[in-house]
Amino acid sequence: MERRKLLKLITAGGAALGLGALASACGNKTPKPTIDLSDPTVGKMTYRTNPRNGDKISLLGYGCMRFPTIGDDKSAIDEEISQILVDEAIRRGVNYFDTAWPYHGGNSEIFIGKALKKYPRNSFYLASKFPTMKEPTYEEGIEIFNKQLEKCQVEYFDYYMLHALKSLDQFKKVYEENRVLDYLIEQKKAGKIRNLGWSFHGDKELFEYVLAKDVDWDFLLVQINYVDWIFGPERRFDGVNGEVPDAKWMYDKLAERNIPIVVMEPLLGGQLAKATPEAAGILKASRPEDPPARWAFRFVGSLPNVLTVLSGMTYMEHLVENARTFSPLDPVTESEKQVLENAARAMRETHTIPCTACRYCMPCPYGIDIPGIFSYYNKCAKEANIPKSAKDPDYERARRAFLVGYDRAISDLRQADKCIACKQCIPLCPQMIKIPEEMLRIAKLSESLR
Ligand code: SF4
Numbered sequence: 001m002e003r004r005k006l007l008k009l010i011t012a013g014g015a016a017l018g019l020g021a022l023a024s025a026c027g028n029k030t031p032k033p034t035i036d037l038s039d040p041t042v043g044k045m046t047y048r049t050n051p052r053n054g055d056k057i058s059l060l061g062y063g064c065m066r067f068p069t070i071g072d073d074k075s076a077i078d079e080e081i082s083q084i085l086v087d088e089a090i091r092r093g094v095n096y097f098d099t100a101w102p103y104h105g106g107n108s109e110i111f112i113g114k115a116l117k118k119y120p121r122n123s124f125y126l127a128s129k130f131p132t133m134k135e136p137t138y139e140e141g142i143e144i145f146n147k148q149l150e151k152c153q154v155e156y157f158d159y160y161m162l163h164a165l166k167s168l169d170q171f172k173k174v175y176e177e178n179r180v181l182d183y184l185i186e187q188k189k190a191g192k193i194r195n196l197g198w199s200f201h202g203d204k205e206l207f208e209y210v211l212a213k214d215v216d217w218d219f220l221l222v223q224i225n226y227v228d229w230i231f232g233p234e235r236r237f238d239g240v241n242g243e244v245p246d247a248k249w250m251y252d253k254l255a256e257r258n259i260p261i262v263v264m265e266p267l268l269g270g271q272l273a274k275a276t277p278e279a280a281g282i283l284k285a286s287r288p289e290d291p292p293a294r295w296a297f298r299f300v301g302s303l304p305n306v307l308t309v310l311s312g313m314t315y316m317e318h319l320v321e322n323a324r325t326f327s328p329l330d331p332v333t334e335s336e337k338q339v340l341e342n343a344a345r346a347m348r349e350t351h352t353i354p355c356t357a358c359r360y361c362m363p364c365p366y367g368i369d370i371p372g373i374f375s376y377y378n379k380c381a382k383e384a385n386i387p388k389s390a391k392d393p394d395y396e397r398a399r400r401a402f403l404v405g406y407d408r409a410i411s412d413l414r415q416a417d418k419c420i421a422c423k424q425c426i427p428l429c430p431q432m433i434k435i436p437e438e439m440l441r442i443a444k445l446s447e448s449l450r
Pocket residue numbers: 364365366367368370418419420421422423424425426435436439
C-alpha cells in the first residue's frame with residue numbers, strides 16, 4: 001500500500017476502520033502490540049473457586065478461536081503476535097484457555113499447546129472439546145482424543161467438553177450408539193480428563209436429556225449475555241428444533257445441581273460491544289467512563305455460579321480492556337440491573353442477526369461471505385442505515401450509506417444475491433441462523449435500494 005494511503009487510513013479513517021483494516025493495510029500482519037508495564041490493575045484479577053475441586057480460575061478466560069491471523073486465511077495463526085497476547089494474558093492473571101478441534105482449521109490446539117509449553121503445567125487450566133459435528137465412530141473417537149492431547153502437548157485436559165450439542169439424534173448417535181461418551185468417561189477415570197462437561201446450542205429437550213444422564217457432569221459451557229437473560233432468546237430460534245431454553249432457565253437448572261458454568265458469547269458475537277446508539281447512550285449516562293462491553297462482562301461475571309467468562313481476544317486493546325474489567329470485578333448493582341434492562345430493550349428494538357463470526361459455516365461453496373454480510377448488516381442496523389420505507393424522511397441518506405458501504409465491504413461475487421439457497425451452511429451454524437433466508441432478505445433489501 002502506498003504510504004500516502006496508509007497515512008490517510010491511520011489518521012482520518014483509521015480509527016473508524018479499526019485494527020483489522022489497519023492490519024490488512026499493513027500487509028495483512030497484525031501490528032506488534034505494546035505492553036503497558038505501569039498498569040495498576042495488573043495483579044488484581046478476580047478468581048472463582050470451583051466448588052467441586054478447588055481450582056482457582058480467573059474470571060476472564062481466553063477463548064482460542066480468534067487469534068490474529070496472517071492475511072485472510074483464518075487457519076494461519078500469527079504465532080508471534082498471538083504468543084505476545086497469551087503471555088500478556090498470563091501476566092494479567094488469566095489462567096483458563098479454551099480451545100477446540102475445529103478452531104482455526106485445527107491449528108488452535110497446536111498453537112496454544114506451543115504457547116503454554118513454557119509455563120508449568122499446574123499454572124494454567126486447558127480446556128478442549130470433542131468434535132461432535134464430525135460424528136466419529138468409537139475408533140475414530142479414540143484417535144481424535146489422543147491426537148488432541150498430542151497437538152496440545154499435554155498429558156491431560158483440565159476441562160473437556162462434548163462440543164456444540166445441538167441435536168438429540170446426533171448426541172444419541174455419537175455418544176450413545178458409537179459409545180464415545182463411555183470412552184470419555186474412561187479417560188476421566190484414567191486422569192486424562194479432570195472435568196467433563198459439554199457446550200450447548202440446542203433445545204430444552206436435548207438439554208434436559210443430557211443433563212439427566214447418569215453422568216457426573218462437572219461443568220457446562222453455555223451462552224449467556226444480558227440481552228438474552230432479560231428478554232429470552234431471539235426469534236432466530238423460531239421453529240428450530242423445538243423450544244430453545246433461555247440463559248436464565250439453564251443457569252437456574254445448573255445452579256440447582258451445583259454445576260459450575262463457563263460462559264461463552266458474553267457479548268453476543270460482539271454485538272453488545274457495539275451497542276446501538278440508543279443503548280450505548282443509556283449505559284453511558286450511568287457510567288460515562290465504561291464502554292458497552294464492560295457492562296456486558298460485568299453482568300455475566302456477577303452471576304455467582306459462573307466460573308469463568310470466555311472472550312476470544314484478537315487485539316491487545318481488547319485483552320487489556322477485558323482484563324481490567326475483571327481486575328477486580330466490580331459487580332453490577334440492583335440499580336444497574338435496571339439500566340441494563342433499559343439498554344437491552346433498546347438493543348432488541350433494533351433487529352440484528354445473531355452471527356458470532358465463528359466462521360463454522362465457511363467457506364460457503366458458492367463464495368458467499370456469510371459472516372462479512374451479517375456483520376455489515378448489523379452495523380447498518382445499529383447506525384440506522386436500513387430505511388424501512390421510501391417515505392422515511394431519512395431514506396435517501398440511509399439508502400446511499402447502506403449501498404456504498406455494502407459494495408465496499410463485500411465484493412460483488414460474495415454478496416447475498418449470489419446465495420443459491422443450497423442450505424449446506426444451515427447445520428453448521430451453532431446459532432441456528434436460517435442463513436439462506438437471511439441472505440434472501442438482505443439480497444431483496446439491497447435490490448430494493450438500488
Ligand atoms: S445456502 Fe447460500 S450461503 Fe449457505 S452455503 Fe448455500 S450458497 Fe452458501
